[in-house]
Amino acid sequence: MASNDSPIGTGPMSPSTDEKKVAMDNMARQESSSFNGTQTEQQQPAGEFAVQRRRPWHRVLLDAAKTPGSAIQIIIAAALAISIGMAVTTQVETVPKAVVDLVMIPGDMWLRALRAVVMPLIITAMILAIVRLREMTGNGAVLARWTVGYYVVTTLIAIVHTCILVDLVWRKLMTEATGAALEVSDSLDKTVKERKAFEPHVVVVEMFRSFITNNIFKSLAEDGLLAILIAACVIGYLLDPMGSIMKAVEEIEKLVTKVISFLIKIAPIGVFFLILPNLFRLNISEMGQNLGVLIGSALAGMFLHIFILIPVIYFCVVRENPYSVWAKSAPAWLTAWGTSSSAATLPVTMRETMARGVPTTVAKFTVPLGCLINMDGTAIYFPCCVVFLAQTQGIVLDGTQYVIIVLLATLASIGTTPIPSSSLVLTVMIAQSVDIPITGMYGVIIAIDWFIDRFRTATNVSADIYAAKIVTKILGIKDVEEETSPEGDAVRAGDYAPPAGPPQDNSNRV
Template identity: 30%
Template sequence: MVSKKVQSLWKSNAELIFTLFGVISGIVLGFILRTFEPDPKIIIYINFPGEILMNSLKLMILPLIVASLISGLSQLDVKQSTIISKWAFTYYAITTTCAVILGIILVLVIHPGNPSIKGKTMDETPRANVSGVDKFLDVIRNMFPENIVEATFRQTSTEYIRLNKSDPNSLVLKINKSDGMNVLGLIVFCIAVGVSLSYLGDKGKPLADVFIALDHVITILVGLLMWYAPIGIASLIASKIMEIHDLGKTLQSLSLYMGTVILGLILHLFGTISIVYFIASRKNPYKFLRGLIQAAMTALGTASSAATLPVTFRCLEANGIDPSYTKFVLPVGAMINMDGTALYEAVASIFIAQINGISLSFGQVITVSITATLASIGAASIPSAGLVTMLIVLSAVGLPADDISIIIAVDWLLDRLRTCVNICGDAVGCAFVQAMIERNKPPRIHPSSNNSLPLPQDEESPTTYFTAESEFHANPRRTVQFEPMQQSSFR
C-alpha cells in the first residue's frame, strides 16, 4: 500500500522533484567549484547545458505566443474577450500598484542605504539620457510594428547619440532598431487576428484549426523539454555563482538592501497576491502557489518570464485553470505584469538616494511610485530588464544614474527572485480572471414543474415560460402534476 502511494507520488511529481534537485545541485556545485578559481573558459563550458536550455525555451516563445493567443481568442466571442481583458487589466493595475507602495514603505522604514556603501564596487554603467516620455513612446511604437516578420527579431528603441565627446550637450535623439523580439507588437497583432477569426465564425475555422493544432504541438515539445530542464537549470545557477567576484564581500555590503527587496517580494507574493486570489476564488492561495513550484524553479534558472512561459502553461493546466483564460492572460501578463520588477525599482531608486544622502520629498516619492509602475509595464520579459527600466526612474527624480553600478553586483540573484514573483503573479492573474468571470455569470434557470420561470431569450424573440403543461407536451411519457399558472407570468 505504501509502495503504491510512493509510486503514485513519484509519477505525478517526477518533473518537479528533478527540477528541485537541479536547483540544489546548481547551488552546491557553484560554491564548490568557486574554491578552485576556475578560468573563464571553464565557466563557459559549465554554462553550456544551460545555454542549450535557454536557447530551446526562447525558441518556443514565438510559436507559443502566436498559437496560444490566436487559438484561444478564436474560440471566444468578442464579448468574452472583452470581459477577460477587463478583469486581467484590473488585476494588473491592483497588484502592480500594491507592489510599488509596499516597496516604498519597506525601503523608507528599513532605510538600507548608507553613504559608506558607495564606491565599494568597480563596475561602471554609462549615464542614461532616455527620458520617461521616450520610453513610453517606444512602447507605443513597438505595439504597432511596420513589419510583422521584422517584429520577430527586432524592436524599436530610442537612443541619444553624442556628436561631440567633449561636449556633454551635443546629444541628438535617434530612433533605432535593436536586436530582440518585439513581443508587445506580436501580442497586439495576434490579439487582432484571434478576435477577427472569432468574428468570422465558421469562415475562419480552417485557419483557427491550424493554430489550435500548433498549440497542441508546442505543448508536446515543451513536455519533452522539461525532462532536460533540471540539467540546464543546474548549469545556469552554477556558472552564475562561479563568475561573481568577491561574492562574500558583495553580499555583506549590500545585505540590508537585498534583505529589503527579498522581504518585499515575499510579502507581496504570500501577502498581497495571495489575498487577491483568496478574495476572488475563496480558495486556499498557498495550495495554488504550491502547484507553481516547477515554474518558479525554472524562473530561478532562466531569469526570464518569457522563457518560463511554457512551464507556467503546464503548471496552470495541472492546477485546473481553463485554457481559454491562460492562452490570453499569460502571454500578455508576461509582457506587462511585472510586480516584482516594479517593487525592485521602487526600492532600488530610493536606496540610491539614501546612499547619496539625498532626502526625497513627498512629491518625489510619488514620482518614484508612478514612474516605477509605468516603467515596469514597459519592461521586456528578458533577464535584467529591470536594470534598464530603473534608469528611467532615477532620471525622473534627478538621481545619479551612474550609481546603478553599486547594485549590479547582486542583481543576478534579485533578478531571479523577482522573476519568480512575476510568473507567479501572472499565474494567479489567470486564476483571478477565471474566478471573477465565473462569479459574475448569471445563474442558469432550469424549468420547474410547479413554477413559471423564464429562460434567457434573444431580445427579438418573446419570453418563453415553462410550466408543468409545457413540460408534459415536451415529454408526454412523464407523469406530471398540473398546477394553475400564476397570473403574474403573463404579459
C-alpha cells in the first residue's frame, strides 16, 4: 500500500500553498477587473489608441481633409477663394458683372438649398426643445430666463465697449469730409427718405407685431422667423409628449437632419463659390482713410468682443480653453462668413454646438433663439456707423448721445430681423435720434455693408456657440441616455439635475 506524501492533516484533495496563491491572484485580478471595468478587454483598445496618438500630424490632417464637409475642407476652400479673389482684384481693374453672376451660381444654389431647410429645422427643433423643457425636473423656464438674460447682457457689453473704443481711438483717426463728398445724390436721397420712416417707436411697434403673425402661411412663405419661432414655442407647450403628432415631429426632424447632413458634406464647394464672387466686387484702390477707419473700427470691435471679452466670461464660467472651442467650431463661423446669414448657417451651428458637448435640448433652444436676437456683431457695427457719419461732418457726440446710441443699438440689434433692409435702415434711425444728418457718406456705409455683414454674421454665430456652452455649465443640464428610474418611470435625455436638497414642487411646468 503506497504511502501518502502529503503532510499530516491534508487529504489528497486539499490545495497546496502554490495553488492557493494562484487562486488568490486570480480572485484579485477578477476584483480589479470588475472595479475598473473589464480591464483585460480594454488593454488592446488602449494600445490601439496609443498607436493612433503617435501618428504624424500631417497624417491626421490628411485624414481630416478627406472627410466631406470637415473643418479642414471648409478652411481650405475659404483660403483658396480669398487668395484667388484678392489676386484677381489687385490685378484687374473691374470684373464684369456677368462673370461675377456666373461664378456665384454654385454657391447661390447651395445657399438656397440651405435656406430651404432652415424653416423646418427651426420649427421641429423648437417644438422638441419646448417639450423637453416641460419635462425638466428643475423647471425649464430657468433655461429660457438665463438664455435671454445672457443674450441681452452680452449685447450691452458689445455696444458699450464699442462706444468707448470708437470715442477714444477711432474717431480721432477720421477726417472731416469735403462738401462734394457730403452731397446726397438723387438715388441716395430717395433711399434715405424711405428709411427715415423707421423712427424708434416704429421699430418697437414692428418688433412686437412680428411676435404674433396673423397669417402663419404668409410667415412661412416670407421667412418670418420670429413669428414662426413664437408659434413653434406655443405648439411645443401644448403638444402631448407621447402623442402621435409628437412622433410625426420627431420623424420630420430626422428627415431634415439627413438633408442637412448632405448639404454640410458639400459645404466647402458652396463656401468657395460664395466668397470668390463677392471678393470680385471689392475695389481696394478706392478705399480712402475714412473708409479704412470705418472698416477697422468695426472689425476691431468684433475682434475684441469675440476673442477677449466673451472668452474671459467663458473661461470664468466653464473653465475650459475658449479658443479651442472656437477653433473646433470653424465650420460654423466659416459658413457664416461665406453666407452672411445666421439663419442659413443655423444647421451647421447646431451641429457644431452639439459636437462641443452641449445637450441636445439646450442646443435646440438657445441656438435658434440666438439666431434671431443675439446680434452682437450687428450691435457693434451701429455705433461705428453713427460716429462715422458724425465725425465726417465735424460733429462730436457727447455723453448723453452715446447713452441714446447704447439703448437704441440694443433695441435695434434685437429688432433687426423683422425690419426690411436690416441694419442699413436702423443705422438711419439711430443717427437721426442723436441729431446726425444723413449725408452722402451714408452711401459709403451702403457700399461696404455686404463686406462687413460677413464678419457680423461670423461674430453672431461664434457668440451663439459660446452662449450655449455657458448656459449649459451654469444650469448643469446634461444629456443622458433614456433609462428607467427606481420607480419605473422613463427618464428622458437632457433632464435638468438640480442641486441635492429637499424634494422640490414640480407642479408648475413650462
